[in-house]
Amino acid sequence: MRDDKGYKIRDSRLINICKNTASRINKHAVDEFEIFAASSVENEIEIFKGKVETLSFSDSIGIGIRIFKDKSIGYAYTTVLDESSIEDCICKAVSNCRITGREDYNYLPREEESAFKQKLIGDKYLFREDFLNYGIESKVALVKRLETLTKGKDARIVDINNVMYDDSIYETAILNSAGFCDKYKTTTCSIYVSAISKQGEDTSTGDFFGCGRTPGDLDLEEVAEKAASRSVSILGGKKIKSQRVDLLLDPIVSAQFLGVIAGTLTADSVQKRKSLFEGKIGQKIFSIDADIYDDGTIPDGLSSKPFDGEGVIKGKTCVFKDGYLKTYLYDTYTARKDRALSTGNAVRASYRSTPEVGISNFYLEPSDINFSQLLGDIDRGFYVMDIIGLHSGANPISGQVSVGAKGIWVKNGNLSYPVKEVTIATDILSFCKSIKKIGNDLRFIPSGGYIGSPSLLVRDIMVGGS
Amino acid sequence: MIEDRLTKEILNTLLRNGADFSEIFVQRRVSNNLRLEDSKIENSSSGYELGCGLRLWVGDSTFYAYVDSLEKDKLLNAAKVLSSSVNGSSSLKVLNLTETKSSYNTSVKKFPDKIHPGSKKNILETVDKSSRDFNSTIIQVASSLSDTQEEIYIANSYGAFSFEKMVKTFLAVNVVARKGNNIRTGYKSLARTSGYETFDFKNPKSLALEASKIAVNMLDAVNAPAGELPVVIGPAFGGVIFHEACGHGLEADAILKGASVFKDKIGKKIAAGTVTAIDDSTLDYHWGSYKFDGEGYPSSKTVLIKDGILRSYIYDLRTSKKLGAKQTGNGRRQSFRYIPVPRMSNTYIESGDEDSGSIIRSVNKGIYARGFAGGQVDPATGDFVFGISEGYLIENGKISFPIKDATLIGNGPDILKKIEAVASNLDFAPGFCGKSGQLVSNEVGQPTIKVSKITVGGTEN
Numbered sequence: 001m002r003d004d005k006g007y008k009i010r011d012s013r014l015i016n017i018c019k020n021t022a023s024r025i026n027k028h029a030v031d032e033f034e035i036f037a038a039s040s041v042e043n044e045i046e047i048f049k050g051k052v053e054t055l056s057f058s059d060s061i062g063i064g065i066r067i068f069k070d071k072s073i074g075y076a077y078t079t080v081l082d083e084s085s086i087e088d089c090i091c092k093a094v095s096n097c098r099i100t101g102r103e104d105y106n107y108l109p110r111e112e113e114s115a116f117k118q119k120l121i122g123d124k125y126l127f128r129e130d131f132l133n134y135g136i137e138s139k140v141a142l143v144k145r146l147e148t149l150t151k152g153k154d155a156r157i158v159d160i161n162n163v164m165y166d167d168s169i170y171e172t173a174i175l176n177s178a179g180f181c182d183k184y185k186t187t188t189c190s191i192y193v194s195a196i197s198k199q200g201e202d203t204s205t206g207d208f209f210g211c212g213r214t215p216g217d218l219d220l221e222e223v224a225e226k227a228a229s230r231s232v233s234i235l236g237g238k239k240i241k242s243q244r245v246d247l248l249l250d251p252i253v254s255a256q257f258l259g260v261i262a263g264t265l266t267a268d269s270v271q272k273r274k275s276l277f278e279g280k281i282g283q284k285i286f287s288i289d290a291d292i293y294d295d296g297t298i299p300d301g302l303s304s305k306p307f308d309g310e311g312v313i314k315g316k317t318c319v320f321k322d323g324y325l326k327t328y329l330y331d332t333y334t335a336r337k338d339r340a341l342s343t344g345n346a347v348r349a350s351y352r353s354t355p356e357v358g359i360s361n362f363y364l365e366p367s368d369i370n371f372s373q374l375l376g377d378i379d380r381g382f383y384v385m386d387i388i389g390l391h392s393g394a395n396p397i398s399g400q401v402s403v404g405a406k407g408i409w410v411k412n413g414n415l416s417y418p419v420k421e422v423t424i425a426t427d428i429l430s431f432c433k434s435i436k437k438i439g440n441d442l443r444f445i446p447s448g449g450y451i452g453s454p455s456l457l458v459r460d461i462m463v464g465g466s
Numbered sequence: 467m468i469e470d471r472l473t474k475e476i477l478n479t480l481l482r483n484g485a486d487f488s489e490i491f492v493q494r495r496v497s498n499n500l501r502l503e504d505s506k507i508e509n510s511s512s513g514y515e516l517g518c519g520l521r522l523w524v525g526d527s528t529f530y531a532y533v534d535s536l537e538k539d540k541l542l543n544a545a546k547v548l549s550s551s552v553n554g555s556s557s558l559k560v561l562n563l564t565e566t567k568s569s570y571n572t573s574v575k576k577f578p579d580k581i582h583p584g585s586k587k588n589i590l591e592t593v594d595k596s597s598r599d600f601n602s603t604i605i606q607v608a609s610s611l612s613d614t615q616e617e618i619y620i621a622n623s624y625g626a627f628s629f630e631k632m633v634k635t636f637l638a639v640n641v642v643a644r645k646g647n648n649i650r651t652g653y654k655s656l657a658r659t660s661g662y663e664t665f666d667f668k669n670p671k672s673l674a675l676e677a678s679k680i681a682v683n684m685l686d687a688v689n690a691p692a693g694e695l696p697v698v699i700g701p702a703f704g705g706v707i708f709h710e711a712c713g714h715g716l717e718a719d720a721i722l723k724g725a726s727v728f729k730d731k732i733g734k735k736i737a738a739g740t741v742t743a744i745d746d747s748t749l750d751y752h753w754g755s756y757k758f759d760g761e762g763y764p765s766s767k768t769v770l771i772k773d774g775i776l777r778s779y780i781y782d783l784r785t786s787k788k789l790g791a792k793q794t795g796n797g798r799r800q801s802f803r804y805i806p807v808p809r810m811s812n813t814y815i816e817s818g819d820e821d822s823g824s825i826i827r828s829v830n831k832g833i834y835a836r837g838f839a840g841g842q843v844d845p846a847t848g849d850f851v852f853g854i855s856e857g858y859l860i861e862n863g864k865i866s867f868p869i870k871d872a873t874l875i876g877n878g879p880d881i882l883k884k885i886e887a888v889a890s891n892l893d894f895a896p897g898f899c900g901k902s903g904q905l906v907s908n909e910v911g912q913p914t915i916k917v918s919k920i921t922v923g924g925t926e927n
Contacts, residue, residue, distance in 0.1 A: 048526075048723065054805055055551065056530035060517075075511035079534040085514060092512040099587045101506030136551075161725035161846055196725060196846050203727070205846045242693040242927055272504055273605045274642055276649070354509055389851030392840035393873040393923070397642055397651050402690070402873040402923040404842075404851035421849060423875050423923025425692065464692030464875075464923040 004132050010039050010061075010171050011183045017063060017081060018175035024083075025065070025090055025177075030097075032068040032108050034176040034310070037061070038351045042168040043136065047143045048160075055136070064351035067093040071102040075354050108178040109312050109332040115341040116315030119306045120297040123185055126304060131169070131187040131214040139165055139215060143191065146220050150193050153228030156235060161205070162194040167215070180311040188302055190446070191218050193227045199235040204420075206231025206386075211302060211446055230385055234406050237420030240465040246381035247424065247458045248374055248410065251443035253384050254453035258292075258364060260394045260401065261428060262451060265319055266345070266357035267334035269396075276399045276428055277325060286323035287433045291365040293318055294329055296344055301361035303450040309348030309355035317343045319362075331357045347449075363452030366442040374439050374457045376413040382463055383408045383415060384424065399428040405463075423464035434458045467492045467619040467629070470563055472538055477560045477623050479545040480522045484554030487523040489622040491760070492536065493802040496615045498578060502590040503608040505598075510583075519802040520545055524554040528784070530805050558623055566628040568757040568764035570748045574633045576662035578613035585662075586611055589637065589670045596674040597641050601682045606642035607674075611635075613662075620762035628762035634753075634907070635664040636896075639674050643681035650687065652680030653839075653855065657753040657896035657907065667751075680837060680856050683868050690857065690872035690924025696832035697874065697917045698825055698860065703838045703895035705910030707917075708743055708815050710841040710850040711878040712736075714901070716770055716778075717796075717808040718785035720845040727848035727879050728776065736776045737882035740818050743771040745780055747795060747811035753896035754811040754909040761797035761806050768794045770813075782808040800904040807902050814911030818888025822914035825887050827863040833922055834858045834865050835874070840897065848878035851923075873923040881917060889914035 014037040025033045039061040046053040063086070064077040074096030078089040147163045167189035175181040194207035208226035210218045249257070269275040277285070296314030298304050307313050310331060318326050330338070331346035334357055347358030375383070385407040393403040402425040409416040426434070439455035473490060480488035494516045501509040518541060519532040531548045533540050590609050597607045613635045621627035638655040654677040658664040699707055712728070720726035728736065737743075747765035749755050756765050761783045769777050781789070782797030785808055797806040826834060837856030843849070857869045894911035 051525075052527040054528040054530060056528075056805060057548070058532050058803060060532070060534045060803070062515075062534070073509075075509065076513065077511070078514040080514060080516050089512075089514065092514075095583070096510035096512060099500070099507055099583045100510045101508065103506070159724050161720075161723050203847050205844055239921070244927070272608075273644070274649075352513055354511060388844065388849070389842045389853060389873050389875075392838070392842065392853030393851065393871070395651060395839070395855070395871050398649050398684075398871065400871040402853065402871060402925075404849070404873060404875040404923070406849075421875055421877060421921065423692070423851075423873050423921060425690070425872065425923050425925045462692050462925040462927070464921055466694050466921070 004041065004169060005135055007041065007132055007169060011173065011185060014039060014171060014173035015181065015183060018173050021063060021065065021086055022175055024087060028090060028094055030067050030069045030094060032177045034066040034108060034174065036064045036174050036348065036351055038172040040168050040170045042166060043139065044164065044166040045140055045143050046164045047147050050144060050147065052140060062351040065089055065093045066354065067097055068107055069094065069097040071104060071106045072097040072100045073106050074100060077351050105333050105336040108176050109310050109342065110178065113332050113335060113342050114312045115343050116313040119313055120315065121299065121304050122306050125299040126184060126186040128187050128214040130216060134215045142215055142220065146191060146193050146224060149220055149224035150195050150227050153224055154197065154232045156197040156199050156232050157195045157228060158198045159196040160193060161196050162192065165189065165191045174311045176311060182307060182311065184306050187213050189215055189218065191223060193223060195227050195231040197231040197235055202236050204231050204234045206234065233408060234418045234420055237406060237418035239421050240409065240419050240463065242464050244460050244462050246378050247461050248378060248381060248383045249456045249458060250385050251441055251453050251455055252445060253387050254456040255443065255445045255451045256387060256390050256447065257431065258453045259447050259451045260396055262359045262362045263396045265328055267328040267330045267338060268357040270328050271334055271337055274397045280325050281327065283325055284323050285320065285325050285432050286435060288435060289322040290320055290435065290438065291318065291322065292320040293365065294345065294359050294362045296360035298361050301450050302446055303360040308344045309346040312342045312344045312346060314344040314360060329357055329359065331355060359449035361450045363442065363444065364438065364454065366440045366454040367438045368440050369437055370440055371455055374437055374455055375410065377437065377457060378410045378413060381410040382419060383410050401426050401428065401431065425462050425464060431458065434460060467494065467617060468536060473563065473621045474560050476541055476545045477621060479542060480520060480549050481558050481623055483549045483552050484556050485522040485524050485549065485552055486554060486556045487623050489521040489620065491519040491802050492619040493517060494617045497612065499610065499612040500586055500590060501610040502594055505594050507587055507590065517802040520548055521805065522548060522552065524552045528805060532802050560623050560625055562625050563621055563627045564625055566626050566758065566762055566764060570755065570757045570765045572660065572750050574661040577633060578615055578635065578661060581662050589665065593639050593670050593674040596671045597639065597678045600675060600678040601643065603643040603645050603682055603685060604641055604678060605644045607639065609639045611637050620758065622762065626762060628758040630757040632659065632756065633661050634659050635662060637670060637673065639677040641677045641681040643685055645685045648685055650681050650684035652677040655896060658751050659753060659755050660751045684856065687868040687870045689926040690869040691922055691926045692924045694919045694921050696829050697920050697922065698829060698832065698834045699915050699917065700834065700836040701891045701913050702893035702911060704835065704915065705814050705895065705912035706838050706841050706852050708912060709810065709813055709910045710843040710852055711876065711881050713810045713813050714843045715845040715848060715878055716780050718779040718781045718789060719808050721779055722785050722788055725846040731776045734776055735774050736879060737771055737774045738885045739774040740888045741771055741774050741882065741885050742816040743814065744769055744816060745796065745810055745813045749812050752812045752894065752909050753907045759795045759797045760799035763793055763795045763797065766795045780808050780810060782806055798906050800906055804904050809901065809906050810899065810908055812894065812909040812911065814892065814894065815888065815913065815915065817890045817892040817913045820887045820889045822889040822891050825889055825914055825916050826860060826865060829860045830862060832860045834860050843878065850878055851875045869924065875921045875923060881920060884918045885915055886918045887916040
């Protein structure tokens with residue numbers, strides 16, 4: 001049986017691929033170039049009723065080549081790394097330069113353009129040697145245990161409709177003609193469970209997840225407990241009348257809202273006039289003293305890395321301080337346009353795509369108010385445990401947000417009865433103003449980047465029901 | 467793409483430790499992507515991918531691995547490693563391979579690799595110019611054009627193999643309009659399983675104008691109401707309601723896991739008698755069409771609901787075997803990197819006989835939902851949402867003001883019974899559907915329909 005115990009570190013192989021590709025590109029007439037090489041080894045395990053439903057292994061490697069010629073950029077990638085395929089890839093990238101727009105800012109990052117000067121994080125935190133000690137059998141056992149644990153949490157849980165584990169060893173290297181050549185590697189794993197519960201005619205589902213750098217980081221007990229309680233606590237849920245009420249957002253929900261806000265804070269969306277925050281630097285956006293950071297160097301942050309998708313050093317950027325907007329997030333291209341420094345926010349989804357401005361570990365600083373204090377602050381309101389339809393219900397450009405929600409009705413500071421099939425609607429700027437209190441229970445979710453928020457008390461939001 | 471002899475050797479290597487089934491999926495994919503924003507081509511990217519997915523079954527368990535290569539040694543090694551994961555009791559061996567036939571036969575006229583890059587650039591520049599010329603409130607136009615040319619070879623231990631060459635083209639336009647502090651967007655896409663003749667079918671300029679009109683219209687949008695109202699859902703993309711409210715719940719993996727509200731409902735009335743719904747992967751050139759599904763089974767037309775009665779689920783090979791049903795050719799996968807699962811192809815509500823105008827006139831106070839941003843469902847409970855991106859108030863039987871984006875929320879089995887009227891103007895819209903971490907091409911479709919009552923997620927009480 002294949003497992004990761006025999007994994008051999010590939011960084012020198014990736015660097016060699018980059019170097020060999022570079023010497024090939026040097027035979028072409030180009031101004032500058034960049035080679036991005038990435039390899040990933042992944043396992044995915046799904047269990048159903050105590051048995052392995054699927055077990056899949058993948059091992060892939062690929063390169064993406066960015067060519068700069070006459071102030072234009074061309075891109076091509078390949079997963080086939082023989083000499084002729086790499087040569088074809090180079091030729092395609094060169095010819096792609098011919099149709100893209102020219103721009104004076106199109107050249108590789110220079111060292112002095114980075115907001116951060118020193119690498120703050122490296123393989124020591126990102127790549128955990130003990131990850132390699134877990135064989136596939138022990139990972140399968142972990143998933144089976146989560147299934148059993150979750151099912152055992154409550155008698156009303158009738159089925160576990162989805163329980164899965166996945167992990168990856170990811171290695172990457174970037175080499176460019178301006179002299180950058182570096183690499184890093186990461187290990188990550190995540191686990192997920194969804195539980196179906198029944199009471200009379202009513203069915204409810206609830207899910208939860210855990211993630212970390214090594215299977216040992218995963219708290220199965222907590223994942224099982226949360227999934228089970230998220231499932232059974234909504235049983236018997238009913239629709240409520242449409243009304244404006246106070247909302248208490250679970251961290252899982254507030255982090256998703258924060259994700260919508262995060263997307264509008266990239267300099268790219270601002271410069272293209274697609275951001276609600278255009279022209280708002282220095283303005284008070286939140287009515288309370290909220291601090292929001294993008295920090296690519298948190299030791300246990302899953303989006304941490306030493307440098308970004310174009311080789312610029314990662315650091316910690318304060319985006320909001322005391323509710324005031326301080327800065328947008330930049331890669332080098334957008335920084336040049338604004339005469340700013342790159343915040344190290346060039347993100348690459350894979351070798352298949354070019355770098356784009358995006359978040360890393362993006363979070364709202366917690367306060368010292370606990371959940372029951374927040375709850376106690378609500379006379380009439382709705383504790384929102386889960387939302388559905390954010391990708392179709394939030395328009396980050398217009399700022400309108402309307403999503404489905406379920407949770408528990410709150411009366412005089414106490415949880416009352418379950419609520420489902422209702423909507424909550426607002427727009428991003430009013431939402432920021434409506435946040436009245438921030439909790440102390442910061443939690444991160446992997447979604448685009450790694451987004452973290454505590455519970456939030458939000459005043460006077462429209463809930464749509466009957 | 468690989469020799470018969472090697473195929474058999476791989477299939478048999480996969481079977482050697484007693485597996486019940488083995489399969490090899492080979493894919494070569496050449497793709498090009500062009501993106502325009504700020505009136506300039508921002509990105510021109512090309513990709514080349516070649517790989518092979520290996521699958522085997524032992525009992526109820528599926529084992530899967532893939533390799534980014536077609537080299538004989540690598541493939542055989544991967545097959546050896548994968549088969550060593552299992553310990554089964556079957557003793558199967560593949561001796562002969564027979565080609566599977568499909569009735570889906572379309573021809574491509576304008577192959578992407580024969581189109582000059584300058585012509586591709588022209589398409590996006592036309593989109594940009596047409597949109598910006600349409601109205602001075604338009605401040606941004608983002609458009610992207612992508613094409614793929616693929617070859618897919620699939621063989622399995624039943625001794626069947628299939629081969630398909632597939633060409634796809636996709637154009638999307640997102641227009642941003644601004645008036646004062648109001649920023650609104652309009653989105654349209656055009657996507658076909660064909661070459662660049664896609665743009666003879668519909669020209670880029672008219673797509674740009676449709677998107678621009680939406681963005682500009684929406685500048686005057688009023689707050690959407692909150693609460694239960696009658697909703698008239700427009701043709702084409704309106705079909706996303708069926709896709710979410712019912713389609714996903716009919717995919718047989720959810721049935722098999724007991725995670726669908728439509729389990730044990732075959733032969734039962736699950737929708738209003740006016741509703742007939744179909745999944746058809748054989749519609750010529752449609753975005754969700756194919757010759758063979760991701761398991762080498764021919765595409766087909768499946769009646770899901772006939773006059774309100776549930777007739778069939780949507781199956782892949784594994785679920786059809788387990789549930790003892792006929793395979794429907796819906797085992798789909800994003801690429802060689804993924805395990806096939808049951809997925810919709812082109813899924814639509816069949817035309818009825820009412821007039822779309824009189825459906826609107828029948829509503830005193832309600833919503834006309836014309837454009838959508840997509841949706842989501844929890845098949846186990848049937849609870850679904852879908853987001854309106856172009857909607858209007860209906861007042862006294864007439865369409866009045868545009869409304870701001872709002873989500874509709876409902877429960878699948880409940881909503882299907884509330885479809886009161888079905889018009890005769892069936893149309894389709896392309897999109898991508900995500901499930902199990904995989905994106906595949908889909909079309910949704912329907913004529914104008916009326917749902918008697920559904921919760922609208924606006925901000926106005």
